[in-house]
Amino acid sequence: MKKIDIKDLGKFKLVGGLDVYKSKTAFTVTEISLEKDDYFSRIYLYDGRKVLQFTSGPKDSNPKSSPDGKFIAFTSKRDKESKEVELYLIPTTGGEAKLLTRFKYGINDFEFSPDGKALAVISPVEVERERKKEKDDVHIIKEIPFWFNGIGWIYGKRAQIFLVNTESGRKRKLIKGKLNILTLKWSDDGSKIYFVAQEDRERKPMISDLYVLDVKSKKIEKLTDSKWRIGDFVIIDEKHFVLRMSTLERGIATNMHLYLFNVKTKGIKKLTEKLDRSAYNSLNCDVRGKSRNPLIYKDGWVYYIATDGPRANLFRVDLEGNIERVIAGDRSIETFGIGNYIAFIAQDAVTPTELYILRDGKEKKVTNFNEWIKEYKLSKPEHFKVKASDGVEIDAWIMRPVDFKEGKKYPAILEIHGGPKTAYGYSFMHEFHVLTSRGFVVIFSNPKGSDGYGEEFADIREHYGERDYQDLMEVVDEALKRFDFIDAERIGVTGGSYGGFMTNWIVGHTNRFKAAVTQRSISNWVSFFGTTDIGYYFAPDQIGEDPWSNFEGYWEKSPLKYAPNVETPLLIIHSVEDYRCWLPEALQLFTALKYFGKTVELAVFPRENHDLSRSGKPKHRVKRLELIVGWFERWLKKGKN
DSSP, X not given: OEEOOGGGGGGOEEEEEEEEETTEEEEEEEEEXXXXXXXXXXXXXXXXXXXXXXXXXSBXXXXXXXXXXXXXXXXXXXXXXXXXXXXXXXXXXXXXXXXXXXXXXXXXXXXXXXXXXXXXXXXEEESSOOOOOTTOOOOOOOSSOOEETTTEEOTTEEEEEEEEETTTOOEEEOOOSSOEEEEEEEOTTSSEEEEEEESOTXXXXXOBEEEEEETTTOOEEEOSXXXXXXXXXXXXXXXXXXXXXXXOTTGGGSOOEEXXXXXTTOOEXXXXXXXXXXXXXXXXXXXXXXXXXXXXXXTTEEXXXXXXXXXXXXXXXXXXXXXXXXEOSSXXXXXXEESSSEEEEEEETTEEEEEEEEETTEEEEOOOTTGGGGGEEXXXXXXXXXXXXXXXXXXXXXXXXXXXXXXXXXXXXXXXXXXXXOBOSSXXXXXXXXXXXXXXXXXXXXXXXXXXXXXXXXXXXXXXXXXXXXHHHHHHHHHHHHOTTEEEEEEEEEEETXXXXXXXXXXXXXXXXXXXXXXXXXXXXXXXXXXXXXXXXXHIIIIISXXXXXXXXXXXXXXXXXXXXXXXXXXXXXXXXXXXXXXXXXXXXXHHHHHTTOOEEEEEETTOOTTHHHHSOHHHHHHHHHHHHHHHHXXXXXXXX
16 A cells, blocks of 8 residues: 655645535535645535535635525635635526625625525725825834734724625625624524624734624624623524633633523523533644534524544534534544534544535435545554643554554654644644654644643643643653653654744753754744734733733743753744744744754745645645655654764
8 A cells, every 4th residue: 555645735635614505515625736836626516415516616615505595605716816805606506606796805704694685794894094105015003913824914904794785796884993803693584683793802802792783774782791702603582692602711721612691681601511622623634624613503402513632523502501412433523514414524533524414313424535545554543541740641642654563663753733722633634644654653642731621621821831841741751651662762843833832842841852843833922922913912811911020931931041951953944924923933043042053944934824734835835744754854763864
């Protein structure tokens, strides 16, 4: 059998973004073209019997069915000369797609009105615009955040609601002002639109509220009291809603739960009290399709995805708080929809994304876009538990080299996930399979700070580099005890974002690793606070206070402080347009290590952002993996260093 290669990235079909109407399921399939260095997506339709390509692309996505099932609206970028995002309508019986309208700054979300005659569209607009002279490229910035990862400059812009006529394509704006709209839903009679929005993203960036808009009068009423972080909702009736939200009791570490909200009393009831898990999928994957994270209310139950340890399953909860697991298994449910059956997209550690249906209690796989993977020899993760020194059990895994032979010693790489409130588990990681095909053991785990194990487990605020660091070291210790084929003298470490922070922290606190690759990392919490899109609220939440009130704490938790201690050869990978962890995080660390005479190299990727490993240009993603593999082969394989 074949061994998976870096350039096999171009073979993956990323299945995502589905919508269900009765027996028809519309979904997207994205292809990764290494030759054209781009992504191409098309909409497919499953009619209950067979799967057919429905649109020609090349960049069609976000399909949504009209209330009567006769049309599908979708977004696209078919005009190569335009940077605007287009909104199309196509009959479900087939035919030509009709261009309705374009939006200059993209489309965040949209929903059909109950009668199908209009679409409510969320799109960013300039609410405060400086008059510029022709060719004036100077930015006059008056607020934070001023940029956002993957988007660019956002100052002066807010996402607002437009009404688009599905017959004429004419659009009109329903909301003015500085509300930043996150998501919306129509009332059953079409007279109102309920929506979630941020009122003050500068001073209260973690607070969002539920509002109601009268479509005719354009009158807006705020229904909640600016205390919570509301992500999404479903309408039970005009007085009751189920909100997916965080009460922020533990800051960002607080789980998103489902709450029944009473508009009249302003009271909430925690429906998911019995399951202390985040009500969304937080598993890591580098070959997944773009998908919505839906909440669906049907027959007295609210259906939702939750991360339960290393798996993401489909659950449902009733209004009394009774919870049932609807779709289980060691896998990652990416998204779902409900019609005459439940359609869902899923993957696991050795199976990329595909479309499945659950009907009458029986599950069926209906697509085989990634059937090619069966020709490849893959290493299946082996799970083991680690009893940490604080008494808490940690989930961990190893993946053996695909050509594993008993009695032989192998170099190993510790992979650390980002977040920190995400998780590793039963989802496909192309990077891990590349490493095992090159003769490395891969070790990965969910230390303290990870999602899927409850709020107390996830809460490492003000304690970065402490218990989480110990957990990771104890995972490596346990792996060495259990698996005698790991060469203790040839272990490397890598991670991105929080995983990059932890890689930086590790090499500043121990010399046990013989090579390291840090990616999209944090090296200095002080500079992170003032330069990144989330720094001004993420750092105070995670580190405590701000650099003026807690400078010693910020510096104490900054890997840059420990640069003189680093002896591990370090490769730094960073993207120029990474506004989540901006480029200076890499530059400072690189400069410091060169100043102290350490072994370090820096790889800078132009025109890429924080999501290089997941959605960067295909050729850049290949180059990134080549750099990682090359660095570890150089320092961990005998005779090559």
